Amino acid sequence: MKTVIIGLLGARLDHAGFGRKRHERWRPTVSLVMHDSLPVDEFVLLHHPEERELAGITVGDMRELSPLTNITTHLVDYADPWDFEQVYSQLLDFTRGYAFDPEQNEYYVHITTGTHVAQICLYLLTEANYIPGKLLQTSPSKEGNQGSYRIIDLDLSRYDQIASRFEKEARDGIAYLKSGIETRNPAFNRLISQIEQVSIKSSAPMLLTGPTGAGKSRLAKRIYELKKQRGQLTGRLVEVNCATLRGDNAMSALFGHVKGAFTGALNPRTGLLREADKGLLFLDEIGELGLDEQAMLLRAIEDKVFTPLGGDRETGSDFQLIVGTNRNLYEQVRNGRFREDLLARINLWTYQLPPLKQRIEDFEPNLEHELQQFMVKAGYKVSFNKAARTQYLAFAYAPGALWRANFRDLNSSVTRMATLATGGRITEDIVEGEIERLKQAWSGFVEGPPVATDSLAEILPAEALRELDLFDRMQLAEVVKVCRESRNMAEAGRKLYNASRNLKTSMNDSHRLKQYLLRFGLTFQAVSNGD
Structure with a gap:
């Protein structure tokens, strides 16, 4: 060299x-x-x-x-x-x-x-x-x-002390974005690790997607706080749900208006974009924003200038942007409800937050976090007894627990149990009542005819029915239906095994049906009402 x-x-x-x-x-x-x-x-x-x-x-x-x-x-x-x-x-x-x-x-x-x-x-x-x-x-x-x-x-990686400080800064940043929760899902941890890097190194727009309650709003707030800690933002966090904005109200709320811009505009309004100057603007549910507002937003992102409603003079705002949506924006573009150029502009950094069911191994640490948050707000200590905690976690991990609203469901569930906890102890009775409440809330979302499993209550004890997975309940209900529509077990067997029976050397469909019913402690006579 x-x-x-x-x-x-x-x-x-x-x-x-x-x-x-x-x-x-x-x-x-x-x-x-x-x-x-x-x-x-x-x-x-x-x-x-x-x-x-x-x-x-x-x-x-x-x-x-x-x-x-x-x-x-x-x-x-x-x-x-x-x-x-x-x-x-x-x-x-x-x-x-x-x-x-x-x-x-x-x-x-x-x-x-x-x-x-x-x-x-x-x-x-x-x-x-x-x-x-x-x-x-x-x-x-x-x-x-x-x-x-x-x-x-x-090359700072050659300096052990400096490198370790940078690693600690990164770890602290990642932990902060996760609200200090020791999450266990590898894919989610990798996602948050990259978001930490991008948050520090980039001021470009960020798009957070995922179902309602997956944590988009909470993550946006943590990103703002992290950027502010690192001196990248001096302004405030401005958060708005675009689903609440319609017509003139949308234009006025986002971009402001001049006096007399429309009926009732007695005083000028600054607008949310202007309020986010030197700070961060979080537009949740951006897929609900109208096309006119999308066009103005695109210019504000690219040129940092926009014109208030009813005005003839431009104003500016140097804001950073995070947007959230639970919609498929590509489908929105195809249907003409979202601007393709705006999607291209906000799509540089896109992160999909998974639903709670897809990172169920993170349920327990999030349960602890929600309980801690409740105690901070309530000002008194609340905890599960051992049996109640085991009971609640067993239900939470079961396939039948839908967690439709994701972490909002969890937050509401913890709030109810902690509020009802006499002497600060969540007992088995409280957990049992909460489980029934959640099941009732989710029952309307179970796919298939609502009466499909009603027949099982006639032939199985309630305790045995509760222990069955949704898959087994739905399958058994269909078998019972076929049995009741058949004259005998042989006819029911032929209907149920109509395809696989042709591959068998022995076509004893009755025996196969009998063995299936015995798994649940049932007989053909019992399920067919003795016919």
């Missing part, structure tokens, strides 16, 4: 007088070719056009000291060396025009010389990998003109 140094000529430090005494003084650029421990194969010296004379003297002295070093110069022509934009642009142009080859060369960027602005620009270009190298700092020494140097590697 060859060693290549890139550095700015120091108008003051590298000057050190044009006379003979310059060889007795420390000059940062010249000193870099004087170290046996740092053999320099190539040196690229950047300088201003007005510094040509000094550059010539400096290059001559360097070649005299290190004849084997290939030294080239490059002009950076900015009118004001203290103008950050001018200096950065010139140095950026240099990096784009220079043929870096990190496979063959080791690059070092000398940041001791030049104005503070130039040094900062070189640091930023190196940190952003426009210059694929390490920083080089030089300093004088008490004896001689060689001085000393120090290499600074910006």
